[in-house]
Amino acid sequence: xxxxxxxxxxxxxxxxxxxxxxxxxxxxxxxxxxxxxxxxxxxxxxxxxxxxxxxxxxxxxxxxxxxxxxxxxxxxxxxxxxxxxxxxxxxxxxxxxxxxxxxxxxxxxxxxxxxxxxxxxxxxxxxxxxxxxxxxxxxxxxxxxxxxxxxxxxxxxxxxxxxxxxxxxxxxxxxxxxxxxxxxxxxxxxxxxxxxxxxxxxxxxxxxxxxxxxxxxxxxxxxxxxxxxxxxxxxxxxxxxxxxxxxxxxxxxxxxxxxxxxxxxxxxxxxxxxxxxxxxxxxxxxxxxxxxxxxxxxxxxxxxxxxxxxxxxxxxxxxxxxxxxxxxxxxxxxxxxxxxxxxxxxxxxxxxxxxxxxxxxxxxxxxxxxxxxxxxxxxxxxxxxxxxxxxxxxxxxxxxxxxxxxxxxxxxxxxxxxxxxxxxxxxxxxxxxxxxxxxxxxxxxxx
Numbered sequence: 210x211x212x213x214x215x216x217x218x219x220x221x222x223x224x225x226x227x228x229x230x231x232x233x234x235x236x237x238x239x240x241x242x243x244x245x246x247x248x249x250x251x252x253x254x255x256x257x258x259x260x261x262x263x264x265x266x267x268x269x270x271x272x273x274x275x276x277x278x279x280x281x282x283x284x285x286x287x288x289x290x291x292x293x294x295x296x297x298x299x300x301x302x303x304x305x306x307x308x309x310x311x312x313x314x315x316x317x318x319x320x321x322x323x324x325x326x327x328x329x330x331x332x333x334x335x336x337x338x339x340x341x342x343x344x345x346x347x348x349x350x351x352x353x354x355x356x357x358x359x360x361x362x363x364x365x366x367x368x369x370x371x372x373x374x375x376x377x378x379x380x381x382x383x384x385x386x387x388x389x390x391x392x393x394x395x396x397x398x399x400x401x402x403x404x405x406x407x408x409x410x411x412x413x414x415x416x417x418x419x420x421x422x423x424x425x426x427x428x429x430x431x432x433x434x435x436x437x438x439x440x441x442x443x444x445x446x447x448x449x450x451x452x453x454x455x456x457x458x459x460x461x462x463x464x465x466x467x468x469x470x471x472x473x474x475x476x477x478x479x480x481x482x483x484x485x486x487x488x489x490x491x492x493x494x495x496x497x498x499x500x501x502x503x504x505x506x507x508x509x510x511x512x513x514x515x516x517x518x519x520x521x522x523x524x525x526x527x528x529x530x531x532x533x534x535x536x537x538x539x540x541x542x543x544x545x546x547x548x549x550x551x552x553x554x555x556x557x558x559x560x561x562x563x564x565x566x567x568x569x570x571x572x573x574x575x576x577x578x579x580x581x582x583x584x585x586x587x588x589x590x591x592x593x594x595x596x597x598x599x600x601x602x603x604x605x606x607x608x609x610x611x612x613x614x615x616x617x618x619x620x621x622x623x624x625x626x627x628x629x630x631x632x633x634x635x636x637x638x639x640x641x642x643x644x645x646x647x648x649x650x651x652x653x654x655x656x
Contacts, residue, residue, distance in 0.1 A: 260302035281628030309346025309592030344594030352418025403438035466502025510535030557615030
């Protein structure tokens, strides 16, 4: 063997010896790692919702399941998840557990401008006071702001809300300051509106809104142009024309599949063409529009939900795709009240619990192209609602003050937003009070 090969062999031997000497250490590190992972798994579950009837339309779940939450996300959905090492177990047996609701028509640009209507005015509402108590974890503001004042809305409301707030951007630059401003064709700028969506806030802005226009199709066409540039849907409130414009022309010639018609069950035939005619029949083109892909939204509001439209429409098979409130000061204390009450109205008209949950969770999530919302898939942000379906003698009121009786009513008992309990109606997540427990809590707070 040459001197050169000898030296090479010696170096290889020394390296092998050095490596073999580290093997026990590597093995030890490996087992410590495995033990730490197992220990972490044992401590993983922060909240376990135990024994509820889970309805999750996206994942085709409609049965008794447990839901485990950790680090603000859905960790596991399965029957009989063990309770060992769970930080908080909540017994929800006998209750319905659903994804957090999405209210796709809300007005959240609350402010104090005395000259404003819904854009930074008193009629809009700060969302956290009106969402969690109804099982809602996400709202979509329906065009309160335009591209000129959206950043005020974001800083003032969106950034400060625990409720997730998304928005349709109004095609009018100043948004819903007032009816007069909403007629300003010169303030309808599709390019600037689309750029606000695509370049600045694509994670918040989910569509374009038109409303309260007194003319023809100019406002709608401007919004559709902006929506095409931004690849988002349009929501249309098309109801202040005298004489009324043709909604058949709107659905078939101006809107695209995926665009949204709101205030579906309104009944103001002198301002908008209504779906149910004077003889109580749904107009045939309504069904054709729905088949074409036009999305029909409730948008109850303070003046846009009439039994005279809703009941015969549903009896004939025309049901809105999405349930939403149109929440503002003019609707919350009237017949609408809140999302849970509105869903209960549809139970009274013959829809199933599964139907109303679908139209309040997974369906609106798809309409606004946010498939990360409205479901309980593992890894998604843990937005969860827990409902009691009460049985009794209930009355539900439309905007005329007429009552429909029903025997079921949804009541939100618990709401979880991003893994945190934000609403607990009867304390099902809380320990029972006693003097020792109270003293312990006081001691913990003083540490």
